[in-house]
Amino acid sequence: MINLIYAAATAFIITLLIGPVMISLLRRLKFGQNIREVGPRRHFEKSGTPTMGGVIILVSTVVPVLLFTDITPKLFWALFVTLSYGCLGLLDDSIKIVADRSLGLRAMHKLLIQILIGGLLGYNVLYNLNISSELIIPYLGTVIDLGIYFIPFVILVVVGTSNAVNLTDGLDGLAAGVTIIVAITYTVINLKFGNYDLAIFTTSIVGACLGFAWFNSYPAQVFMGDTGSLALGGAIAVAAVLTQTELFLVIIGGVYVIEALSVMIQVIYFKLTGGKRIFKMSPLHHHFELKGWKETKVVIRFWIVAAILSLVGLLGLQGI
Template sequence: MGYLQIGILIVMSFLISATLTYIAIPILQNLKAGQNIREEGPKSHQVKAGTPSMGGLAIIAATIITCLTSRDFSKDMGVILVAFFLFGLLGFLDDYLKVAKRQNLGLRAWQKLVLQIIIAGAVAAYQASVSIYSTSVFIPIINQYWDFGIFYIPFVAFVVVAMVNSVNLTDGLDGLASGVTSLVALFFAIVAVMYGMNAGGAFNSALTGACMGFLMFNKNPAKVFMGDTGSLALGGGLAAAAIIMNMELMLPIVGLIYVLEALSVLIQVVSFKTTGKRVFKMAPLHHHFELCGLKETQVVGLFWLFTLICCVVGLVIL
């Protein structure tokens, strides 16, 4: 796989995603699949109530179609796509229940966690059994592989679950998750070309284009949201591809914004429960910046730039 091919896959997926999103918006509107905005969120977000959600279906479809038409389809890509689809299906069930109940609550937290662990464990078990590195994990900066032994599957499963939920938390502003993820996926596509990892390269190229196509309608003011359908699929797909590429620990480096978003929620909860005080004006982190006076578009642009810098740092490390 070369840079020309990933460029072709990105353009193909972009066109499919943009077309499917354009078609899906009126359909979702007719189905009254509108977004329910949490009451405790920023007041400025209440105007977004009713905006069509579950637009992540277009991202999933565009990515899968592009990958299936790629000449680099293999068993490894099949595993990535299955994980990508299953996490998307989990998110879809969550979104469907929210629409059916007309509230911002879908599946219970423990139900989502159990299902996420099962999918993540299956991907980890597959990689441990087929990879030439077995249970070894690539350690960035020192560029060496360390054997995690019996801790490999639990560790990798944790990485997947953490990634999935971090991307889900990041999806809170127009264009934020789709823009950040397109950059992170592009990073892994480039790395795949550098190291000859065709499955990871094709998937991440397709995911980059799909996110960019969706972003055409998801940028501020958003005409559609990806919902948990999209955010869980993005997190699961990125994590599964990174695992197949033996690049799990590059995720928190290039996807540092995901980590910071999740940490802000964790810190906020722990601080409030132990001291009764809040560290941030509101969590996740993007809401804190909003309440500090930045416009939504400024926060999104800042987070995109930060992610771009992290991706450049990642390439330097490798």
């Protein structure tokens, strides 16, 4: 158990040590964030803030894992998905900077790579890690066997979660704070199921995100970019897949789900009504900003909702 604390503390300290160096380097390289013209006007003052800070999170997560536990097959795939999505995000961020635009990789290219990584995870979970195709149903303590639909379902979970975290990363400290809460919850779940190696992994994420929040809190000195948000989404998704708690993730990661749904609802409603909107702007956090809430209020209230949903999700484990 003590290694869990060591892992989180090490991740936190590494982040604090390399953060200023990385931020300074990103500033010198002029790797600044491009702000979408359709976003809230107050966000234009953030233009030029260094992005790609997710590299800090990746380094701070991986090092403690290597130091405090052995690389088991499950842990290998957890790291593989996290780093693969992080590299995809790094490529996306790099294109944005080089092309000097707010959009990076073409959406279809990005989605195909995400699907490929998710498919590799699903196949290996089913055939090499000897994890069954059953999902635990929250509160009921029963399972449902997906059979041949397991791999497509894993792809949906991984791709959906990574993109949902990406959408959540729109305000200073929002994605990092929510992910801290979700990762703590999955540390508890991993310990309950005896996955000590994965508990080290998730607690390292907690420490890395805590350290990153030091620099990403309002007003942010650095943004995680797609490098961080896609990697964190992949990490949380793989933690759910490897513990067969994908259905719990819908509750525990409810803030991610709500953010993603707000975008889908907005787009569908916009197309069906010829240009009308349900929300002032999506994702949902921008809606509350445009209603007059200060950025810090939106962030803190979303953290509170994330904490409540995590507790509700953990209650679903009773009797399992």
